Amino acid sequence: MGERLLDVNDLHVHFATEDGVVRAVDGVSFELERGDVFGIVGESGSGKSVTAMTLMGLTRGVNAHFEGEVMYKGKDLLNISEREFQDYRGAEIGMIFQDPMTSLNPVYRIGDQIVEAIRAHEGVDRRTAQRRAVELLRQVGIPNPESRVDDFPHQFSGGMRQRAMIAIALSCNPDILIADEPTTALDVTIQAQIIELISRLKDDFNSAVILITHDLGVVADIADDIIVMYAGRVVERAATRELFYNPQMPYTWGLLGSIPRLDRPRPERLHSIKGAPPSLINMPPGCKFRPRCPHAFEKCTQEPQLENHVESAAHLDRCWLDTDYKRAHRDATISGGHTEAA
Amino acid sequence: MSTNGGQGQPLVEIRRVKKYFPIRKGVLQREVARVHAVDDVSFAVQEGETLGLVGESGCGKSTLGRTIVRLFEPTAGEIFFRGQAIEELGPRRLRPLRREMQMVFQDPFASLNPRKRVGTIISDPMKIHNLGDKRERKARVEELLETVGLSPEHYNRFPHEFSGGQRQRIGIARALALRPKLVVADEPVSALDVSIQSQMLNLFEDLQSEFKLTYIFIAHDLGVVRHVSDRIAVMYLGKLVEVSPAEELYQRPIMPYTEALLSAVPVPDPDLAASRERIVLEGDVPSPINPPSGCRFHPRCRYATQVCSEVEPPLVDYGGGHLAACHHPLNVDKATLAATGASG
Numbered sequence: 001m002g003e004r005l006l007d008v009n010d011l012h013v014h015f016a017t018e019d020g021v022v023r024a025v026d027g028v029s030f031e032l033e034r035g036d037v038f039g040i041v042g043e044s045g046s047g048k049s050v051t052a053m054t055l056m057g058l059t060r061g062v063n064a065h066f067e068g069e070v071m072y073k074g075k076d077l078l079n080i081s082e083r084e085f086q087d088y089r090g091a092e093i094g095m096i097f098q099d100p101m102t103s104l105n106p107v108y109r110i111g112d113q114i115v116e117a118i119r120a121h122e123g124v125d126r127r128t129a130q131r132r133a134v135e136l137l138r139q140v141g142i143p144n145p146e147s148r149v150d151d152f153p154h155q156f157s158g159g160m161r162q163r164a165m166i167a168i169a170l171s172c173n174p175d176i177l178i179a180d181e182p183t184t185a186l187d188v189t190i191q192a193q194i195i196e197l198i199s200r201l202k203d204d205f206n207s208a209v210i211l212i213t214h215d216l217g218v219v220a221d222i223a224d225d226i227i228v229m230y231a232g233r234v235v236e237r238a239a240t241r242e243l244f245y246n247p248q249m250p251y252t253w254g255l256l257g258s259i260p261r262l263d264r265p266r267p268e269r270l271h272s273i274k275g276a277p278p279s280l281i282n283m284p285p286g287c288k289f290r291p292r293c294p295h296a297f298e299k300c301t302q303e304p305q306l307e308n309h310v311e312s313a314a315h316l317d318r319c320w321l322d323t324d325y326k327r328a329h330r331d332a333t334i335s336g337g338h339t340e341a342a
Numbered sequence: 343m344s345t346n347g348g349q350g351q352p353l354v355e356i357r358r359v360k361k362y363f364p365i366r367k368g369v370l371q372r373e374v375a376r377v378h379a380v381d382d383v384s385f386a387v388q389e390g391e392t393l394g395l396v397g398e399s400g401c402g403k404s405t406l407g408r409t410i411v412r413l414f415e416p417t418a419g420e421i422f423f424r425g426q427a428i429e430e431l432g433p434r435r436l437r438p439l440r441r442e443m444q445m446v447f448q449d450p451f452a453s454l455n456p457r458k459r460v461g462t463i464i465s466d467p468m469k470i471h472n473l474g475d476k477r478e479r480k481a482r483v484e485e486l487l488e489t490v491g492l493s494p495e496h497y498n499r500f501p502h503e504f505s506g507g508q509r510q511r512i513g514i515a516r517a518l519a520l521r522p523k524l525v526v527a528d529e530p531v532s533a534l535d536v537s538i539q540s541q542m543l544n545l546f547e548d549l550q551s552e553f554k555l556t557y558i559f560i561a562h563d564l565g566v567v568r569h570v571s572d573r574i575a576v577m578y579l580g581k582l583v584e585v586s587p588a589e590e591l592y593q594r595p596i597m598p599y600t601e602a603l604l605s606a607v608p609v610p611d612p613d614l615a616a617s618r619e620r621i622v623l624e625g626d627v628p629s630p631i632n633p634p635s636g637c638r639f640h641p642r643c644r645y646a647t648q649v650c651s652e653v654e655p656p657l658v659d660y661g662g663g664h665l666a667a668c669h670h671p672l673n674v675d676k677a678t679l680a681a682t683g684a685s686g
């Protein structure tokens with residue numbers, strides 16, 4: 001366990017829109033220490049990306065409303081000015097975005113985009129910055145970095161562009177690297193490379209990583225702790241092994257069951273969670289997962305608190321079901337016995 | 343040697359199909375190079391089966407899918423549908439056949455015309471083929487919407503009013519409008535969240551039994567493909583490198599590329615993930631403009647030897663419908679190796 005870098009306390013991010021207030025993030029808390037890989041798992045609309053962008057100050061706007069705290073090295077990032085945030089962004093907290101083609105500027109050379117990041121934060125001359133850029137490309141595994149540094153994004157493959165994004169994010173030695181779906185648009189073989197790269201660089205740069213994804217397979221590999229988000233809230237939080245081997249939330253069971261597994265016999269029918277995530281404007285009262293939960297009962301009309309119900313004290317979940325019931329029904333749900341047809 | 347799944351005349355058969363894209367430069371637009379997107383591929387698909395077609399980006403699987411339904415014209419080779427050669431048919435003779443072969447596309451955001459209402463999107467194919475009158479078409483659209491799990495009242499909505507998974511369902515409804523025999527699905531679930539993916543895969547299965555469909559299911563995710571396929575074909579850089587009954591591919595991959603693909607699939611099990619040997623391939627897939635000599639996979643293959651860089655391995659039948667193209671096949675016992683004459 002290392003130095004405490006980030007403390008997110010009861011973060012709320014709401015956006016005022018024509019149709020009403022979108023409660024994108026509705027009470028999220030977690031901590032991050034140096035050397036950690038922290039996984040945030042959720043599907044579209046869970047609030048995971050908005051959480052990440054808020055940590056980078058990218059959700060600030062006229063219609064955005066924030067509550068809670070984001071403490072980074074003693075400073076509440078929600079309360080600093082945009083000018084101050086520019087000093088943090090890139091230098092202290094770096095971000096890798098999901099789609100490398102739209103995140104890289106297509107009309108600037110890769111090298112120039114890295115140099116721009118370096119020179120924004122460090123007072124070095126162009127030559128030095130350029131040399132650093134080449135070194136960074138080498139570190140992220142781009143072959144022939146001396147010549148590739150002058151290429152444009154379209155001359156790089158998807159995997160290489162993602163590596164270039166990682167180089168930009170790491171260019172100023174940030175303490176925290178936020179990776180938002182870093183592997184989603186990539187082939188499995190390239191995914192494996194990128195995950196290994198992120199893990200190695202975390203050690204090389206002595207930083208912490210927040211890995212955001214909907215793919216539980218990816219977090220199983222490298223995350224230390226994981227939160228599962230649904231409808232803007234944390235619905236389960238645990239150390240990785242605890243989450244996979246002792247999941248407490250029916251939504252987590254649903255996610256685990258929906259993945260076609262290569263290491264198990266093929267099921268007759270894939271487990272699927274019926275329905276779709278709720279609107280973040282008009283949320284149903286009580287537990288947000290209730291309309292889709294095959295185990296919902298009367299108490300679920302009241303929203304459960306995020307509490308510890310199992311032996312491992314750090315494992316929290318937001319569910320009224322008692323642990324015996326869960327143990328009895330969980331495996332059936334995950335392996336397809338209790339399937340709810342779509 | 344047969345890449346045919348079974349007996350009887352296959353629904354679709356392709357023989358030595360090639361699709362090259364020219365690269366032109368200069369004022370006169372002369373062809374200076376070619377992208378060898380699909381480079382001599384043959385296989386057959388039986389009626390009612392699902393052939394999974396897997397490979398990484400750039401392997402040619404999408405191009406092959408489109409060439410089979412003649413969205414692209416093949417550069418060479420033959421395509422048979424129900425025994426009839428279709429690769430050279432003109433538009434008039436091809437049109438009735440187009441009703442029998444339909445496609446579902448990957449990107450639910452790009453494959454639906456944002457300016458058309460859902461009802462129009464799904465009924466357009468019927469209009470183009472002069473099927474039914476307005477009333478009959480509307481009834482059919484409503485029936486299709488229900489079949490794919492949407493509501494008939496969605497008829498008048500626009501695509502942007504739906505989620506990704508719902509749009510994909512609209513795309514499927516459109517593909518089914520003409521009651522095709524063959525559906526080529528090009529990465530139909532890649533853009534969806536995992537819980538929606540499983541809904542869609544179950545839907546594909548249900549539709550197949552209800553409408554007796556034959557699928558060519560293109561994907562890069564081996565987990566997804568395993569669930570829907572009867573047989574799986576693996577492509578690499580325009581070539582077919584392995585074909586096998588589905589389960590067998592996962593138990594006994596023969597081509598090292600398949601082994602590496604399987605190893606790269608993330609496993610949602612932390613202990614298993616930590617303990618298994620992960621084969622992480624070096625580098626990217628090379629360019630299909632200048633593919634490597636010999637076996638195209640040799641620069642990235644951990645077992646490669648001299649012969650691999652010089653001689654392209656043929657597709658060899660190892661029995662039970664399992665074929666692979668490799669000079670150093672994995673998981674094949676000595677007796678079979680000797681019988682097939684491949685080197686060890």
